[in-house]
Amino acid sequence: MSTTREAPVDGPARADERVARVGPWRRLMVKPELGSLIGAVVILGFFSAQSDVFRSLAGVANWLDVASVLGIMAVAVALLMIGGHFDLSAGVMTGTTALTVGIVAVELQQNIWVAIAAALVLALGIGAFNGWLVTRTGLPSFIITLGTFLMLQGLNLGLTKLFTGTVIVRGIADAPGYHSAELVLASTIDVFGQPFRVAVLWWLLVTAVASWVLLRTRFGNWVFATGGDEVASRNVGVPAQRTTIVLFMTTATAAWLVGSITAVRLTSVQANTGTGQELIYIVAAVIGGCLLTGGFGSAIGAALGALIFGMTQQGIVYLNWDADWFYFFLGAMLLLAVLTNRLVRRYAEAARR
Amino acid sequence: MSTTREAPVDGPARADERVARVGPWRRLMVKPELGSLIGAVVILGFFSAQSDVFRSLAGVANWLDVASVLGIMAVAVALLMIGGHFDLSAGVMTGTTALTVGIVAVELQQNIWVAIAAALVLALGIGAFNGWLVTRTGLPSFIITLGTFLMLQGLNLGLTKLFTGTVIVRGIADAPGYHSAELVLASTIDVFGQPFRVAVLWWLLVTAVASWVLLRTRFGNWVFATGGDEVASRNVGVPAQRTTIVLFMTTATAAWLVGSITAVRLTSVQANTGTGQELIYIVAAVIGGCLLTGGFGSAIGAALGALIFGMTQQGIVYLNWDADWFYFFLGAMLLLAVLTNRLVRRYAEAARR
């Protein structure tokens, strides 16, 4: 029913006496991404000021490498968190896919692309299973994916030992098709003479696509809605269950990408790969402004969260701080980053709510 | 304003045609604790049927021991979760307190009770710091306590090495007062000739007190309210910030109890004690029916969640299943427990909402 009704004649750009003037700088500040950008800049400044290696091209390539693999997962996990769910199996799934690539390529002697495809199918299956179980039972995803996390951890170990007799799959470099796979997933690209890992490009691509989907598509709208209030969104016709399942499959796909990169790059995979990383992904997403309760967050923020984490991790090494205190410094720097972010936003908050 | 107004004369027990009759059995079923009780019974039945050692007194003492230490923490973490927060530093704090007991007793050569008191003061300080930072900044507790988690992990290692030169504090058994401390924290009690760990009693005590506080006191009411809707509860005058801080201090106190038990029982403490356990506490609380979003849950449920976890962990060993698949079975049994719980409640749900 969209009949013409008498609309008051006022253009959208009309000034409103109920709105105070706000500078463009402050307006920028309140975007969630820009909050974490501040954190990233503070950390970057901190370490760059103290270590010239950190700010050298080689240093940048090094910490970008750390951030990129983490970032691919963090972005996917952020989407899932915006949609209101957790995936504790995300970390171990990178191991599962890497091991699958290894086992199919080496033990079953297939072309590496076949192995990578097989790993994708497996990952999508696991993601769909997670999503199906969560939507079907209505149980918290935290507990469901904890179950799959533990089961995958067991499978990774059990199957690897079954196939190889040990806890490591080796010899992926000898699989047919390895060189093309290496080119796509594990090569380096020279920039000003400094090789950068191609994973950085993947990270940027994943962030861009995720951001586009989130902000510019119907599906993105559904993600926000499902995470914001599942009942309400179902009531207005959002396919909340489908959205949830697709989100779990998205995290699984990201895990597959990271797993394939790992397998091709290291050419050997340990059975415990990825275990324990799931928390770090969540952390990167939260640093990037995602709400744990769902319905709010950004893909770019998560990518920046991963950057903060990666820079901090490597920066501490570059400063040659005592390794015994590594975690102390890591924790302190993280708090510093989020508190700065918070402070800046408090100041800028005057610009909204 | 409590003037007498004309109240319709109908006693509370009057039958209402808008309420269908429901059997007492079904009424019982919908209590959150009873949901997880079903899970526990299923797991108990499963392992008892297959292993006579598991169901022997010695077996029971064994898995109760595992459940008890986990359970003390799970109950405290459940209170915090009902109050709407997480404490990722809970696991490592058991290590911090245990190490403090060790360092003060051995390296500073104090009476063990002095050491235990010092650890309590430290724990309360950390808990208050966590709570203060969370309430003060309004940042998610997940990220704040991740910061303290990492910092404590670094402190544990750094300080232990500083004091002892190694990663282990040993010789607690030689500290003055050790025997009384052992009696209280680490002795065994014979039941039908089978020694049971005194930690089991602590677990029961903690559960009973937590349950009483939660359901029967003003503070318990505030915990539910703060977790359910912090803004609304503040609007009706609940001291939400104070409640939050007290809850963080409660988790810290539980960590202190567990840490002291660990130190006294093992008489030597490794610097990495407790790291990574925080997730298991949360899991036990969630199995026990706590909502991750806060506002709902029960202390008894969390204790039962810990029991499920402990029985499963030990049961798999009693069945002599292949250790490589340990985590697989652990995950599968957990899913089994929560799904059974869910099924039973679905059936019984007819009794509410």
Place this chain on the structure above:
Amino acid sequence: MSTATDAPGGAPLLELRGIGKDFGSVIALEGISTAVRAGQVTCVLGDNGAGKSTLIKVLSGVHRPTRGELLLDGEPVDFGAPRDALDAGIATVYQDLAMIPLMSIWRNFFLGSEPTTGWGPFRRFDRATAKEVTRRELAAMGIDIRDPDQPVGTLSGGERQSVAIARAVHFGARVLILDEPTSALGVKQAAVVLRYIAQARDQGLGVVFITHNPHHAHPVGDRFLLLNRGRSMGDFAKGEVTREQLTEMMAGGDELTRLAEELGRPGGA
């Protein structure tokens, strides 16, 4: 137009036969039968907790009835989800509004029915259209929003309700269901909503309208379904009742007049 008042208004769009709904031990509805006809406004009246919202949630696919049958165009249907009802052209304003507080106004407006532009993998949410339509529809209701990007959670109660109504009116194709749409509205906005209802009826939509205000119900209602404690107390055509009877049926509607007298003040309803 006044012919619709007494005549059945054609075959029912939606028909309920002996509908009942339990929530566990709570019996919220029992044996409700009525019909929603094209070009008619069915008012559902009743005390607090009578089961009005539950009834419309059955109509809009949120709840599956425990007992009884739902017919769409004479055929039995089973709405498994609100989407099914929406696809059948039934749009609803829920009492709790079904809005996502953290999302912007325009995203909420088009939630679940997003307009798209582009094709293939580049098909995307048409944000310009969405914002424009949102602003226009709200302006038509007399709500002049500052910024369609404002999160719905920061709107005033009435502004939020207006967004929900404008959305349902925009998407309602055959049946429009409104659960206390005017409760938080100002007098002006409430009047606009009543005029919408009349417009929708005139365009041949079936309207289900829940209100506690007899001054709102009587002018637009064609049929009045009275609920009490989950049961139907009758289903009256407009001709069969006067406003006074209606107010009487709405559980002592004259209380206000009596109250005014009792308080010993001038004025009153």
Place this chain on the structure above:
Amino acid sequence: MSTATDAPGGAPLLELRGIGKDFGSVIALEGISTAVRAGQVTCVLGDNGAGKSTLIKVLSGVHRPTRGELLLDGEPVDFGAPRDALDAGIATVYQDLAMIPLMSIWRNFFLGSEPTTGWGPFRRFDRATAKEVTRRELAAMGIDIRDPDQPVGTLSGGERQSVAIARAVHFGARVLILDEPTSALGVKQAAVVLRYIAQARDQGLGVVFITHNPHHAHPVGDRFLLLNRGRSMGDFAKGEVTREQLTEMMAGGDELTRLAEELGRPGGA
């Protein structure tokens, strides 16, 4: 009693002087001055989004005003938290009701002001008293709850509102603030609320009452504060306005009558 109509009714309990409130770039209130007196009902009227809820949130300590002064018994006060206002005897029914959906009715009722029994470490929430009082107060409002243990989230909209009102009335000691308390209520329950307001006033409480319904506002109001787009349009004593003027001021209150005519139906306001 009618002396209260024009007379100031003693020194103001609460006084506002040039209050303004911004939310970031949104200016929600600007330059509001008024007074709440003992034994008087102050009605706050205005369109949707005019700033009524924001104003009462300033009074009840939820928001700190950005500009201006708040005086309690003539002394400047600064409510840092709603607790401070409650301790000063100011009880509020918020438009969003401030209830915890997952908690039971009786727990919500006494939230923040739990009665206790026992002593020392055994001091505990007096559950029996709490349940009993809850049931009694709700029954007095004509709400017959099935089970005080039912979670508030499963109550109907009107039932939930009744719980919030009963709570405020029970705890309001000096000032009672009600933000659209009758919006979701049935006619009978709304009348009960109006009677409560009159009772509270007669007992010497200051009452602030927000409503969109002139039929509710006029019978009980002593003063009328009119807001528009965040600014005060005036503060009238009852004697200064008739209900017709009031309705007029509430943004075209006669719309209903006109509407009824326009729709070509019998009836109307």
Place this chain on the structure above:
Amino acid sequence: STENSGGGDEGGDGGGTAASGDLDFAVVTHGAAGDAFWDVVQNGAEAAGEDLGVGVDYQSDGDPQRQSQLIEAAVNQDVDGIVVSMANPDALEDSISAATEAGIPVVTINSGAERSAEFGAIGHVGQDETIAGIGAGQRLAQDGATNVLCVVHEAGNIGLEQRCDGASQGLGSDVQLLQVDINDLQAAQSTITSQLQSNPSIDAVLTLNSAVASVAASAAADAGSDAAIATFDLNADVISAIQDGTISFAVDQQQYEQGYLPIVMLKLYAENLNTVGGGQAVLTGPGIVDAENVDEIADLASAGTR
């Protein structure tokens, strides 16, 4: 604390010319933070740094990818030498060759001896985990054990797996595996107890970490089992347990040397282009510590050097 050649100091490029006072070496291992075994390695490396007046920066991460990133960070910092443990040689190949290509000498330690030369390392100091495991297995067989429980305290850790594999080889029959969590020793004790309760035929328990050994001894007591306890690695608790007979022996890799010696080797290489081992690995073990020789080293373990 020895000489001070005080000569020209033009960066550490290629080695051989830098003054000892300016030498900086990086040690990058795959040990988890706080792991007792790797802590001794770290102590060894740092002690060598102090003794020789060179800088030693110790870093570690159990994840091979992270370890390779740490090596790259060391290369970026242009250190004068790198010490790397190679649990997973394939994964480190790229970053180690990046180091050698940059002219930074590399010494490998612990496992990975067979790939060391191939990667261009100037030497290897260590004890293959498998060989250490074989040593333990043989000793257990000697003591008459037939049914051995091998307690893995970190699932999927390649080094631990190799120790158990080696033990199977040395024993001549498969050992039974048990998973526990090193960060929760109380639960580990209960788990070992339950395994011993349900499987009374176990006559020996082999733990792979000294802290686990202590709780295994208590577990055996709890379960009323008279299984012998043997372990990898030493600490003061294990030594006193060997003294009073609750633990029968410990396999000692003398990992202190795995930290200390590579620093010496790198310093010699940097100043004198010396290499050690002639292309062969320098072995640090396995040494067996039992009741016979335990008293001599009792004091050293509590100092964190054994």
